[in-house]
Amino acid sequence: MAEKRRSGGGTVMPDSKSVKSESDKEFLSQAGVGVLLRDALLKLVEARSEDPIGFLAEHFSNLASESESGPVGGGGGDGGEPQENTVEEQQQLSRALWHLSLAHHSQRSAFNNNIRLAYDLLTQCGSIQRVPGGVQGRIYTEMLQCLCSEGGLSGTTAAPLLRRIRCHDYEAVPFELFRQGVQTCTAFADYIRKSQCLYAAVASRPERPAERSLCRAVLATLEEALDTSHGADSARFLEASAKISPAKLAQAMADVRGAGEQQEGPTMDAREFEDAAAALFIARVRVVI
Amino acid sequence: MKMNADRFTLPTDDYLAETNALFYLSDAVTQLLEHREEYTQFGIVRYFAEYFTSVKNGNHVLFREFSYIKATPHNRASFIHIFWKCYRQIGKNGDLLTVLEYSSLLQLLCPDFPAEVVQNTARIVLMDDAMDCLMSLSDFIYSFQIQFYYEEFLESVLVIYEDLLEGKNPNTVIVPTSSSAEPLSSTASEDMDTQEGVDSFVFLECIKGLCERFKHKHPSISAIKEVLEGNPRVSYYSFLMALAKHEGISQDIGALPNRSDLLMDPEMDQELERLVAQVAISPTSNSSSSAAGLKEPPKKASPRKSLHQRRRIEMESDGSTEETDSSEN
Numbered sequence: 127m128a129e130k131r132r133s134g135g136g137t138v139m140p141d142s143k144s145v146k147s148e149s150d151k152e153f154l155s156q157a158g159v160g161v162l163l164r165d166a167l168l169k170l171v172e173a174r175s176e177d178p179i180g181f182l183a184e185h186f187s188n189l190a191s192e193s194e195s196g197p198v199g200g201g202g203g204d205g206g207e208p209q210e211n212t213v214e215e216q217q218q219l220s221r222a223l224w225h226l227s228l229a230h231h232s233q234r235s236a237f238n239n240n241i242r243l244a245y246d247l248l249t250q251c252g253s254i255q256r257v258p259g260g261v262q263g264r265i266y267t268e269m270l271q272c273l274c275s276e277g278g279l280s281g282t283t284a285a286p287l288l289r290r291i292r293c294h295d296y297e298a299v300p301f302e303l304f305r306q307g308v309q310t311c312t313a314f315a316d317y318i319r320k321s322q323c324l325y326a327a328v329a330s331r332p333e334r335p336a337e338r339s340l341c342r343a344v345l346a347t348l349e350e351a352l353d354t355s356h357g358a359d360s361a362r363f364l365e366a367s368a369k370i371s372p373a374k375l376a377q378a379m380a381d382v383r384g385a386g387e388q389q390e391g392p393t394m395d396a397r398e399f400e401d402a403a404a405a406l407f408i409a410r411v412r413v414v415i
Numbered sequence: 416m417k418m419n420a421d422r423f424t425l426p427t428d429d430y431l432a433e434t435n436a437l438f439y440l441s442d443a444v445t446q447l448l449e450h451r452e453e454y455t456q457f458g459i460v461r462y463f464a465e466y467f468t469s470v471k472n473g474n475h476v477l478f479r480e481f482s483y484i485k486a487t488p489h490n491r492a493s494f495i496h497i498f499w500k501c502y503r504q505i506g507k508n509g510d511l512l513t514v515l516e517y518s519s520l521l522q523l524l525c526p527d528f529p530a531e532v533v534q535n536t537a538r539i540v541l542m543d544d545a546m547d548c549l550m551s552l553s554d555f556i557y558s559f560q561i562q563f564y565y566e567e568f569l570e571s572v573l574v575i576y577e578d579l580l581e582g583k584n585p586n587t588v589i590v591p592t593s594s595s596a597e598p599l600s601s602t603a604s605e606d607m608d609t610q611e612g613v614d615s616f617v618f619l620e621c622i623k624g625l626c627e628r629f630k631h632k633h634p635s636i637s638a639i640k641e642v643l644e645g646n647p648r649v650s651y652y653s654f655l656m657a658l659a660k661h662e663g664i665s666q667d668i669g670a671l672p673n674r675s676d677l678l679m680d681p682e683m684d685q686e687l688e689r690l691v692a693q694v695a696i697s698p699t700s701n702s703s704s705s706a707a708g709l710k711e712p713p714k715k716a717s718p719r720k721s722l723h724q725r726r727r728i729e730m731e732s733d734g735s736t737e738e739t740d741s742s743e744n
Contacts, residue, residue: 150448157459159447163440166463170436174422178434179489183471186464193460233423 173228218251231312260300263293278317321403335393343378495670509560558659579613615643637646
């Protein structure tokens with residue numbers, strides 16, 4: 127404190143510029159501004175936010191509220207009232223979700239970094255005693271729910287997936303599981319969006335539901351693509367994308383058309399198609415115990 | 416301020432350059448150093464948070480120096496927006512103001528706002544004629560937007576325009592068209608001389624070349640094309656006027672609503688009445704001193720006096736119109 131005051135007084139008294147810039151530097155390093163800005167820039171460059179100014183505003187606000195509320199969960203020992211805890215928990219949760227929303231999951235390294243940040247944030251919150259091995263199961267499950275609804279999934283679509291990957295409240299979620307859970311949810315949300323587009327394409331006219339036989343053909347193609355044989359990841363990706371290529375899909379649909387002639391067959395509505403597509407995905411989510 | 420998806424493939428330096436993030440960070444540090452006592456008490460991290468929140472919301476340019484206001488496209492748009500927010504009431508009252516008065520209004524928001532920009536704006540509104548005429552706020556503000564936001568671009572357009580007027584063709588690519596047009600113009604040269612302006616098509620081609628050099632800092636080429644297509648010949652100021660009136664360009668800048676909505680915003684009315692009252696009362700008492708300290712030499716001696724008289728009359732009439740408004744309600 128005394129030092130700070132001295133340097134502050136120093137700027138007022140002498141007018142010479144060299145002294146001023148010297149004390150400026152001193153002030154900045156004492157206040158930790160250099161470190162603060164370097165961290166912010168690194169985060170920005172890593173996230174490559176679409177709206178950099180908004181990103182910096184959010185980043186500094188988060189930091190400020192963190193430092194103002196003190197280390198979360200630590201503070202008053204067992205004096206922490208349950209209500210306060212949940213408020214803090216919600217703050218941490220929304221901060222974690224904000225980090226996760228910064229980069230699309232296809233931006234692998236940026237996304238993984240953000241998962242790490244979210245994980246670190248969430249391990250710090252929870253009840254009075256922290257769970258040693260990671261994020262509390264209850265918070266983890268809640269976060270996955272939020273991720274799904276932020277991804278535009280309806281409750282009913284997300285529910286089967288969440289049932290599959292959720293944890294018990296008392297469990298501790300280690301990082302690897304946490305990462306996979308997050309990736310599964312974000313990928314699932316994307317997948318459902320894509321399948322909705324697929325249905326719209328099959329239906330061809332928005333006011334009429336799609337033909338059942340065509341939908342079946344598309345879903346079968348989709349299933350086949352998801353069931354790629356074993357082998358290296360990259361090879362499987364290539365194989366899958368070949369199997370779901372527009373040409374393949376068109377062929378599958380043409381085959382059905384050729385067989386069924388031009389009759390007005392039974393139809394399938396968007397909901398059913400989405401559920402069927404979701405089931406294909408969820409069936410391939412392995413549960414780790 | 417939004418960026419497109421290829422930001423992930425840009426090199427780091429390019430990404431940062433495109434975002435102006437470094438500009439704002441360094442300004443934030445400069446401000447911090449200037450007011451260190453205050454901000455250290457406030458909390459330095461909180462200060463940075465507030466700084467960037469205000470940049471995001473666009474109220475960071477209020478009362479800042481001109482060089483800052485001009486520094487980024489976002490700052491320019493924010494300033495135009497603030498100008499509109501603060502003085503919309505003038506337009507509502509239907510008051511007409513002179514160049515000098517608009518200049519003073521701008522200087523209330525930015526103390527060193529140069530009169531030159533205001534004069535250039537007036538040239539657009541008044542088509543470079545009768546410069547002491549009165550202007551309505553809506554005429555002024557859209558022209559001001561074009562002048563202030565695209566200043567550098569307009570300067571270069573003026574150079575092109577003057578070259579074309581002198582018969583020089585700054586764009587070598589279109590020499591064939593102009594040479595084929597030459598025999599025509601020689602026969603009709605007397606008409607041409609009396610006619611204002613330059614050939615729109617040639618002008619457009621030259622501006623297209625200019626836009627390539629200006630990267631993003633120009634109105635969209637399709638809008639310029641629309642503006643120029645209407646008339647075979649165009650003068651510099653009628654071109655600028657048409658740009659100012661083009662709603663697409665205004666939407667791209669995003670600082671002002673459409674002309675029809677310019678004065679309508681019932682939500683803001685109440686708050687603004689209070690704000691404008693504050694702005695109108697406190698700075699007019701200073702303006703007698705600040706007007707005396709204006710950097711630019713007043714072109715005529717008389718407008719300055721009339722400015723004060725007018726201002727006083729306005730204040731009174733302001734009050735009276737508000738009274739009549741409220742009595743009507």
